[in-house]
Amino acid sequence: MSRGSQPRRRRGGCCGTGCLLLFLLLLLIVGAGAALYLRLPQKLGLIKPATERLLASAPDREAATTMLNDLAQSGVNTKGMELYVLPYQDGSGVVAYALLDASQGFTFPESASDPVVGFLTQLAQGAAAKEYGVKRVAIEYRLVSDSSLLKFTVSTQALQDFAAGKISRQVLLQAIEGSADWAALAKGGLQ
Numbered sequence: 001m002s003r004g005s006q007p008r009r010r011r012g013g014c015c016g017t018g019c020l021l022l023f024l025l026l027l028l029i030v031g032a033g034a035a036l037y038l039r040l041p042q043k044l045g046l047i048k049p050a051t052e053r054l055l056a057s058a059p060d061r062e063a064a065t066t067m068l069n070d071l072a073q074s075g076v077n078t079k080g081m082e083l084y085v086l087p088y089q090d091g092s093g094v095v096a097y098a099l100l101d102a103s104q105g106f107t108f109p110e111s112a113s114d115p116v117v118g119f120l121t122q123l124a125q126g127a128a129a130k131e132y133g134v135k136r137v138a139i140e141y142r143l144v145s146d147s148s149l150l151k152f153t154v155s156t157q158a159l160q161d162f163a164a165g166k167i168s169r170q171v172l173l174q175a176i177e178g179s180a181d182w183a184a185l186a187k188g189g190l191q
Contacts, residue, residue, distance in 0.1 A: 063132040067085065068081070070127055077105075079106060080104035094134050098137070098139045099139075100119075100142065102141070123137045153176070
Protein backbone atom coordinates (compact mmCIF):
# COMPACT_ATOMS: atom_id res chain seq x y z
CA MET A 1 0.00 0.00 0.00
CA SER A 2 1.12 3.39 -0.73
CA ARG A 3 1.24 6.07 1.81
CA GLY A 4 -1.62 7.98 0.29
CA SER A 5 -4.06 5.09 0.55
CA GLN A 6 -3.76 4.50 4.27
CA PRO A 7 -6.64 5.79 6.37
CA ARG A 8 -5.77 8.73 8.54
CA ARG A 9 -4.96 7.87 12.11
CA ARG A 10 -6.62 9.78 14.85
CA ARG A 11 -4.40 11.46 17.32
CA GLY A 12 -4.82 10.08 20.77
CA GLY A 13 -3.83 13.00 22.99
CA CYS A 14 -5.57 15.57 25.05
CA CYS A 15 -5.35 18.27 22.40
CA GLY A 16 -8.79 17.64 21.02
CA THR A 17 -11.85 19.71 21.81
CA GLY A 18 -12.88 17.48 24.74
CA CYS A 19 -9.89 18.45 26.87
CA LEU A 20 -10.22 22.09 25.90
CA LEU A 21 -13.86 22.12 27.03
CA LEU A 22 -12.92 20.38 30.30
CA PHE A 23 -10.17 22.96 30.92
CA LEU A 24 -12.55 25.87 30.23
CA LEU A 25 -15.20 24.38 32.55
CA LEU A 26 -12.61 23.95 35.32
CA LEU A 27 -11.41 27.52 34.80
CA LEU A 28 -15.00 28.79 34.99
CA ILE A 29 -15.65 26.92 38.27
CA VAL A 30 -12.43 28.22 39.84
CA GLY A 31 -13.23 31.77 38.68
CA ALA A 32 -16.76 31.64 40.10
CA GLY A 33 -15.43 30.29 43.40
CA ALA A 34 -12.86 33.08 43.61
CA ALA A 35 -15.49 35.73 42.84
CA LEU A 36 -17.76 34.41 45.60
CA TYR A 37 -14.87 34.15 48.06
CA LEU A 38 -13.84 37.74 47.34
CA ARG A 39 -17.51 38.80 47.59
CA LEU A 40 -17.41 40.48 44.18
CA PRO A 41 -21.19 40.28 43.58
CA GLN A 42 -21.78 42.28 46.81
CA LYS A 43 -18.98 44.74 46.03
CA LEU A 44 -20.39 45.33 42.55
CA GLY A 45 -23.89 45.81 43.94
CA LEU A 46 -25.34 42.77 42.19
CA ILE A 47 -26.35 41.17 45.52
CA LYS A 48 -27.19 43.03 48.72
CA PRO A 49 -25.32 41.83 51.82
CA ALA A 50 -27.46 39.90 54.30
CA THR A 51 -27.34 42.76 56.80
CA GLU A 52 -28.90 45.15 54.27
CA ARG A 53 -31.61 42.63 53.37
CA LEU A 54 -32.41 41.93 57.04
CA LEU A 55 -31.86 45.22 58.88
CA ALA A 56 -33.24 48.72 58.43
CA SER A 57 -30.76 51.29 57.20
CA ALA A 58 -30.71 53.59 60.23
CA PRO A 59 -29.96 52.55 63.82
CA ASP A 60 -32.35 53.56 66.59
CA ARG A 61 -30.20 56.02 68.57
CA GLU A 62 -32.84 56.65 71.22
CA ALA A 63 -33.08 52.94 72.01
CA ALA A 64 -29.28 52.65 72.13
CA THR A 65 -29.01 55.54 74.60
CA THR A 66 -31.76 54.10 76.78
CA MET A 67 -30.14 50.66 76.77
CA LEU A 68 -26.72 52.13 77.62
CA ASN A 69 -28.23 54.02 80.55
CA ASP A 70 -30.02 50.82 81.65
CA LEU A 71 -26.71 48.90 81.58
CA ALA A 72 -24.88 51.65 83.50
CA GLN A 73 -27.58 51.67 86.19
CA SER A 74 -27.23 47.90 86.60
CA GLY A 75 -23.50 48.30 87.27
CA VAL A 76 -22.06 47.45 83.85
CA ASN A 77 -18.96 49.42 82.82
CA THR A 78 -20.07 51.35 79.72
CA LYS A 79 -16.77 53.17 79.19
CA GLY A 80 -15.33 52.03 75.87
CA MET A 81 -18.70 50.64 74.75
CA GLU A 82 -20.65 51.68 71.69
CA LEU A 83 -24.16 50.30 71.34
CA TYR A 84 -26.18 50.11 68.14
CA VAL A 85 -29.83 49.12 68.03
CA LEU A 86 -30.72 48.00 64.53
CA PRO A 87 -34.39 47.33 63.64
CA TYR A 88 -35.33 44.46 61.33
CA GLN A 89 -36.68 45.55 57.92
CA ASP A 90 -40.01 43.84 58.59
CA GLY A 91 -40.46 45.54 61.99
CA SER A 92 -40.55 42.25 63.92
CA GLY A 93 -37.80 43.22 66.37
CA VAL A 94 -34.31 44.64 66.73
CA VAL A 95 -30.69 43.55 67.11
CA ALA A 96 -28.58 45.13 69.87
CA TYR A 97 -24.92 45.24 68.80
CA ALA A 98 -22.32 46.21 71.41
CA LEU A 99 -18.79 47.17 70.38
CA LEU A 100 -16.58 46.66 73.45
CA ASP A 101 -13.16 48.31 73.14
CA ALA A 102 -10.67 47.57 75.93
CA SER A 103 -8.27 50.20 74.55
CA GLN A 104 -10.99 52.80 75.24
CA GLY A 105 -11.57 51.61 78.81
CA PHE A 106 -14.06 48.75 78.61
CA THR A 107 -13.56 45.94 81.13
CA PHE A 108 -15.66 42.91 81.95
CA PRO A 109 -16.59 42.53 85.63
CA GLU A 110 -13.84 40.65 87.49
CA SER A 111 -16.30 38.91 89.79
CA ALA A 112 -18.21 37.20 86.97
CA SER A 113 -17.48 33.49 86.49
CA ASP A 114 -18.30 33.77 82.78
CA PRO A 115 -18.00 37.45 81.84
CA VAL A 116 -19.04 37.12 78.19
CA VAL A 117 -22.21 35.12 78.85
CA GLY A 118 -22.96 37.38 81.82
CA PHE A 119 -22.65 40.50 79.67
CA LEU A 120 -24.79 39.02 76.87
CA THR A 121 -27.44 38.09 79.45
CA GLN A 122 -27.47 41.58 80.99
CA LEU A 123 -27.72 43.12 77.52
CA ALA A 124 -30.70 40.91 76.62
CA GLN A 125 -32.58 41.09 79.92
CA GLY A 126 -32.61 44.80 80.66
CA ALA A 127 -35.90 46.68 80.82
CA ALA A 128 -34.93 48.76 77.77
CA ALA A 129 -34.14 45.61 75.76
CA LYS A 130 -37.62 44.30 76.50
CA GLU A 131 -39.21 47.68 75.80
CA TYR A 132 -37.62 47.97 72.35
CA GLY A 133 -38.19 44.33 71.37
CA VAL A 134 -34.57 43.14 71.18
CA LYS A 135 -34.67 39.69 69.56
CA ARG A 136 -30.92 39.16 69.20
CA VAL A 137 -27.79 40.54 70.85
CA ALA A 138 -24.28 40.67 69.45
CA ILE A 139 -20.93 41.75 70.80
CA GLU A 140 -17.56 42.52 69.30
CA TYR A 141 -14.68 42.70 71.78
CA ARG A 142 -11.39 44.40 70.94
CA LEU A 143 -8.16 44.90 72.85
CA VAL A 144 -6.98 47.49 70.33
CA SER A 145 -9.20 49.52 68.04
CA ASP A 146 -8.51 47.54 64.86
CA SER A 147 -8.34 43.96 66.11
CA SER A 148 -11.44 41.94 67.06
CA LEU A 149 -10.88 39.14 69.54
CA LEU A 150 -14.50 38.03 69.90
CA LYS A 151 -17.58 38.35 67.71
CA PHE A 152 -20.62 36.59 69.16
CA THR A 153 -24.36 36.69 68.60
CA VAL A 154 -27.23 34.84 70.25
CA SER A 155 -31.00 35.15 70.49
CA THR A 156 -32.45 36.85 73.55
CA GLN A 157 -34.77 33.88 73.99
CA ALA A 158 -31.80 31.52 74.51
CA LEU A 159 -30.29 33.92 77.06
CA GLN A 160 -33.59 34.27 78.90
CA ASP A 161 -34.04 30.49 78.95
CA PHE A 162 -30.51 30.10 80.36
CA ALA A 163 -31.08 32.74 83.04
CA ALA A 164 -34.36 31.04 84.04
CA GLY A 165 -32.63 27.64 84.26
CA LYS A 166 -34.63 26.18 81.35
CA ILE A 167 -31.51 25.29 79.35
CA SER A 168 -28.00 24.30 80.40
CA ARG A 169 -24.85 26.31 79.79
CA GLN A 170 -23.84 23.74 77.15
CA VAL A 171 -27.08 24.26 75.22
CA LEU A 172 -26.62 28.04 75.43
CA LEU A 173 -23.04 27.80 74.13
CA GLN A 174 -24.32 25.76 71.18
CA ALA A 175 -26.82 28.56 70.42
CA ILE A 176 -24.08 31.21 70.33
CA GLU A 177 -22.73 31.93 66.86
CA GLY A 178 -19.51 33.74 66.13
CA SER A 179 -15.76 33.62 66.07
CA ALA A 180 -12.83 34.25 68.37
CA ASP A 181 -9.10 34.76 68.08
CA TRP A 182 -8.23 32.16 70.73
CA ALA A 183 -4.46 32.65 70.48
CA ALA A 184 -4.73 36.39 71.12
CA LEU A 185 -7.24 35.79 73.92
CA ALA A 186 -4.91 33.32 75.63
CA LYS A 187 -2.09 35.83 75.32
CA GLY A 188 -3.98 38.93 76.46
CA GLY A 189 -7.06 37.57 78.20
CA LEU A 190 -10.28 39.44 78.80
CA GLN A 191 -9.62 42.88 80.18
